[in-house]
Amino acid sequence: MKPSGRLKPIPSRYPMDIWLDADFNGCSSCRIYVRFRFFVSGWRKVKEKLIAIGSDHAGFDLKERLKQEIEKMGYRVIDFGTDSSSSCDYPDFARPVAEAVRKGKAEKGVLVCGTGVGMSIVANKIPGVRAALCNDITCAKYARAHNDANVITMGGRLLKEDEALSILRMFLDTEFEGDARSGGERHRRRLAKVDELEKHYFKRNT
Numbered sequence: 098m099k100p101s102g103r104l105k106p107i108p109s110r111y112p113m114d115i116w117l118d119a120d121f122n123g124c125s126s127c128r129i130y131v132r133f134r135f136f137v138s139g140w141r142k143v144k145e146k147l148i149a150i151g152s153d154h155a156g157f158d159l160k161e162r163l164k165q166e167i168e169k170m171g172y173r174v175i176d177f178g179t180d181s182s183s184s185c186d187y188p189d190f191a192r193p194v195a196e197a198v199r200k201g202k203a204e205k206g207v208l209v210c211g212t213g214v215g216m217s218i219v220a221n222k223i224p225g226v227r228a229a230l231c232n233d234i235t236c237a238k239y240a241r242a243h244n245d246a247n248v249i250t251m252g253g254r255l256l257k258e259d260e261a262l263s264i265l266r267m268f269l270d271t272e273f274e275g276d277a278r279s280g281g282e283r284h285r286r287r288l289a290k291v292d293e294l295e296k297h298y299f300k301r302n303t
């Protein structure tokens with residue numbers, strides 16, 4: 098499945114009037130006004146809110162359930178697999194999800210493996226990704242509010258379905274509290290230090 102933004106026709110039409118003042122040979126009697134009315138109808142790039150999702154075999158069942166919930170919340174989902182409970186390797190799924198977030202193709206990422214640990218290790222190797230292992234709702238809240246996490250990882254073998262759904266909803270519904278006017282400057286300062294560290298070690302930051 099290919100992640101992409103979509104080009105969508107916008108049905109609205111915007112009338113515009115243009116007035117031309119044509120002055121022929123300086124002869125005022127020949128001065129005319131031409132009125133054009135035309136319509137700009139359009140194509141506009143509409144960026145829908147996209148969530149990238151992935152799991153290994155141990156997270157497969159939960160991923161399928163989370164997918165439905167994400168769609169119910171009004172997002173579009175890009176599923177990078179896996180597509181069954183057959184044994185597979187979590188890095189193969191963490192990587193494309195994290196890369197989709199890094200490239201801005203997806204707003205956030207959701208990754209599920211047995212514990213969530215392997216997925217978080219891999220996703221955090223991708224520059225620009227802040228993956229948070231959240232097997233409880235409090236971590237999900239603060240991962241967004243304080244750490245501006247853009248990927249959540251969860252343990253499919255540790256969580257009951259309703260717990261996982263609450264964690265997911267908390268993660269997607271919580272805003273980063275980085276607004277300086279509300280005292281959020283400290284969070285930005287700390288994240289800037291994380292960025293510095295990343296730049297220092299990821300020389301080929303492409």
Ligand code: RB5
Pocket residue numbers: 153155156187210211212213214215216
């Ligand atoms: C797979 O057995 C398991 O190791 C994997 O899903 C994950 O928990 C790794 O962190």
